[in-house]
Amino acid sequence: MQVTILPGSINGTVTANPSKSAMQRAVAAALLSNGKSIIRNPGLSNDCLAALDVASKLGATINRQEDYIEISSNGIHPVQSAGNEINCGESGLGIRMFTPIASLSPLPITINGHGSLTTRPMNFFEEVLPQVGVKISTLEGKLPLHIQGPLQAKNITIDGSLSSQFLTGLLMAFGAVAEDVTITVKDLKSKPYIALTLQLMQQFGVQVKEENFERFSFGKKQAYKAGEYTVEGDWSGAAFLLVAAAVAGKAEVHHLNTQSAQSDKAILEALEKAGAGLMPGVFTVNVEKQQLKAFDFDATDCPDLFPPLVALAANCEGTTKILGVSRLAHKESDRGKTLQEEFGKLGISIELHGDEMLVHGGTGITGGTVRSHNDHRIAMACAVAALTASGPVVIEDAEAINKSYPEFYEHLQKLGGVVKKEGATSQVH
Ligand SMILES: O=C(O)C1=C[C@@H](OP(=O)(O)O)[C@@H](O)[C@H](O)C1
Numbered sequence: 001m002q003v004t005i006l007p008g009s010i011n012g013t014v015t016a017n018p019s020k021s022a023m024q025r026a027v028a029a030a031l032l033s034n035g036k037s038i039i040r041n042p043g044l045s046n047d048c049l050a051a052l053d054v055a056s057k058l059g060a061t062i063n064r065q066e067d068y069i070e071i072s073s074n075g076i077h078p079v080q081s082a083g084n085e086i087n088c089g090e091s092g093l094g095i096r097m098f099t100p101i102a103s104l105s106p107l108p109i110t111i112n113g114h115g116s117l118t119t120r121p122m123n124f125f126e127e128v129l130p131q132v133g134v135k136i137s138t139l140e141g142k143l144p145l146h147i148q149g150p151l152q153a154k155n156i157t158i159d160g161s162l163s164s165q166f167l168t169g170l171l172m173a174f175g176a177v178a179e180d181v182t183i184t185v186k187d188l189k190s191k192p193y194i195a196l197t198l199q200l201m202q203q204f205g206v207q208v209k210e211e212n213f214e215r216f217s218f219g220k221k222q223a224y225k226a227g228e229y230t231v232e233g234d235w236s237g238a239a240f241l242l243v244a245a246a247v248a249g250k251a252e253v254h255h256l257n258t259q260s261a262q263s264d265k266a267i268l269e270a271l272e273k274a275g276a277g278l279m280p281g282v283f284t285v286n287v288e289k290q291q292l293k294a295f296d297f298d299a300t301d302c303p304d305l306f307p308p309l310v311a312l313a314a315n316c317e318g319t320t321k322i323l324g325v326s327r328l329a330h331k332e333s334d335r336g337k338t339l340q341e342e343f344g345k346l347g348i349s350i351e352l353h354g355d356e357m358l359v360h361g362g363t364g365i366t367g368g369t370v371r372s373h374n375d376h377r378i379a380m381a382c383a384v385a386a387l388t389a390s391g392p393v394v395i396e397d398a399e400a401i402n403k404s405y406p407e408f409y410e411h412l413q414k415l416g417g418v419v420k421k422e423g424a425t426s427q428v429h
């Protein structure tokens, strides 16, 4: 699908979409519980749907209602008729979380995915899973994975520098079986995502003692408890709307918890540094356009903010410096380079120096044709950049947004953005 966004101002109110990070974790915790869990405000993005599908292939019964989802489970029991295979779609979190969870079963299981997930590294599992009693083979560190458990929770030391998602998976799986065991992590990145994991586990009845984000200790054996869970609004997706307001008008975004554990609420700090008019409430954020200036920001622990930060920086007078670019190499695209290439087509010069990105802003955004590289956050960043461009911006492969935020173009329209779709697929809401 191709989408064209016209330059123009925005002004309006929207409700943030459900967080896929929270939704996927809740689906995993419900799968690990005995009994019926109810997930309210469920996410239905492709990553969330993939998580639900994996849960059903691992034995849960999913019952989708109008505004909630029931997940009934009695532990991990791979469905033989599904060929003992699960497919995590394009979700990095999905595969890194469900692989240790699936390996709680003693049965051999194949774990697959598609699109960008087939090129993302999984070597971590080859190093770590054998230490906890799980046999694994991969295709040279990539998909498909073949595993056979059962996982036995033991004291282990892991490297957290590539991604926090592997630790999220181990913590969630250990939560079901561990007794007097500690996971020690070196050089953990994306720490707030681990805080979100621990918070979610606690909501499903499993406590982990965390020390300095280096040691995670499990005491007496625990069990996940089925329950009710409401998915929070998504700061990662809302960041695009908040930036759109800061550069092109104003907006009120509802269902955003400023006390959330989500790392991407840090967009508020960046907006403040850039000089945006900001009024965060408890569950609502108002942003208004003001004179914007370049800013320095460390996005090492909130890597998904890079695309909206670049859209913001492009509109700020001067050179913005963002740290943490090396974290972007293994996302849906090599995001540092993709942002450089696609914003370059819109007249914005971006330099990449080691772990640092320099965005030369305030030079004027031009219209043009860009590609999403099948990366949802690149499509959304380009759509925001279009609002202050000198001409229309055409986004190719614009349906990439379905991975995390299928309602994104509708929300932009609701705020007054002019969005024209061509060749829309049935997947697009
Ligand atoms: O746990 C999560 O929900 C996520 C963790 C982050 O990954 P890394 O830990 O690899 O940075 C983030 O980029 C991803 O979109 C979602």
Ligand SMILES: C=C(OP(=O)(O)O)C(=O)O
Binding pocket: 090, 091, 092, 093, 094, 304, 331, 332, 377, 404
């Ligand atoms: C990188 C992302 O997700 P994941 O790693 O879960 O695929 C993302 O949503 O930007």
